[in-house]
Amino acid sequence: MSDTEDNRHTSPPPSKKRFIIFASMLALAALYIVVRYVVVMVNPPDTNPFGPRRSFVERGPILDRNGRILAIQTRLGNITLWKPEADDMETLIRELSPVLETPPEVLRDTIEFSYSDFVYLKRRADQSTVKAVEEAKAEGRLRGVGIEPIVGRIYPEKNLASQIIGFVGDDNTGLAGIEYAFDQQLGPNDGSPGGSQIILTIDANVQHILEEIARKTYTENEAEAVMLMAMDPRSGEILGSASIPDFDPNDIRASDERSRMDRPAIWAYEPGSVFKIFSLAALMDSGAIRGNTVFTCNGRYERVTNLGERITIRCLGSHGPVTARDIIIYSCNAGAAYAADRLDAASFYQGLRNFGFGGRTGAGAPGETAGFLRPVERWSERSKPTITMGQEIAVSALQMVQAASAIANDGILIPPKIVSRIVSPDGRSVRPYESGQAVRILDSETAQAIRSYMVDVTSGIGTGWRANVEDLSLAVKTGTAQLIDSSTGAYSDEDFIASCIALLPAESPSLVLYLVIVKPKSEYLGGRIAAPPIREAAEALVDYLGIPRGRNPQISHSGEVSITANPAAAIGETMPDLTGYSKRQLLPLILREDIRVEVIGDGWVRRQNPPAGTPVSPGDTVTLELE
Structure with missing residues (x-):
């Protein structure tokens, strides 16, 4: 046998060599x-x-408009158990239950049904819990229990504005709400030791008031959900946005998807008769109808199309001759539908688009819906009269308060926003959050007329008389909408949405309130169950926000109205004295494209630059400071 043959038989095969090498490395x-x-x-x-x-590294805090902390970084701890070290499991469970605020049976199941000897008893425990565990261990108790230090997020106000604020995951990155939408700003970057501060437009006190009223409404009506919003229409700032049911972001595992939903931003629904104020405004502004145009309501709207199809829309009553004012006061479906016949579909569609329907508001909420407004090419013969009364269109609550700003601001639409500004970690840089530009979408006379009709809704003959507040004028519209039955594809006879919107004070609104009750039990008419909570919210917020009371005389009219408004600010070739002008009166200046107008603060003009009498040329910047 050759040497080559001997070597071949005594050396391991190549596959075995590779196995030995791999095993050695492992x-x-x-x-x-x-x-x-x-x-x-x-x-x-x-x-x-x-x-x-x-x-x-420090994640930046989230604060309300007054600096109240809504989310902040902190040190937390995961409470763990190594089962082999535990002496007496029942004694341990009994001692841990009050410390972890967890029922004994839950702890017992967690331990017994764990596939591992290492068990997480409570994640993200706060410092008080961690300290209690540490003290017990120092006394020689709780053998086998450990503390795993982690960096976490706490929400001092618990459920308050929880869907807006959102929450973070175990890795401290945003998963929902502002925490998610502004994750890059909140998280440190560029070597910074901390993240930026996010200042919301939300007022924690307003939010608390709205949530209490919404929770009460939710319980009393056994509803599926309730939304209640408050916005300053002059700036678009959302002062409060309640959505019930809600959740505690400190204990995200105890919540469900339904309670975490930011309904005002992401849920689209048919608004019902509240929508008539926008439909009528679009029709009047186009010139298709006037304030004194008369329609006849005999209890239904009927029309036969060119193809021979008969369209019938029922009304809640037989109102007889009605004008635009009567359509709003009585919420007359037939009158609204006949009014819609006066305008072509394309123009009507554009009028609704001008209000922002069919598009996102850009308020700052992640996952915001654009709603649903089909292109005109996909409309049927029934679409125009049906949309006019708030069906065959889906909106968000954010879109509704945005549209209401145009009625409140004499025709100027102000996009809403939830974030006010972003402050750098060192506090030196402050960047305002821009949600969109103000734009005129209605003549001032149209907006003022719609508001005057809405004031009469709170009278004894209107559907919103239950929203009436003594010594305060409210412009109100109520609504009731049927929901689609998913099993049949038709409108349900049992599931409804009741709603109410209010602008106050009606003469010069500084607050928009909007309430939506989803699937109430028993009573479902908006005038009956949605108007009273609006009254309650108005009473509380008028006092808190310092809105002056004192009802101005209501306007009685048989047709068109003309309301004397405060003079709007105007700048010609020279700078006028704008001292004492309100932010509302300055809105037309903001829309100017030839000069730049910077408005700082809220209230009334106290200082201006340049001073009165200074020549003003295209491209100049005018700064107005309000107090």
């Missing part, structure tokens, strides 16, 4: 991991030979 890797684990456990952080641990 053994070395396992040894390295064990050594590393032992060294890290024995050595304190500052003497760790494997390098420094990653430094702690």
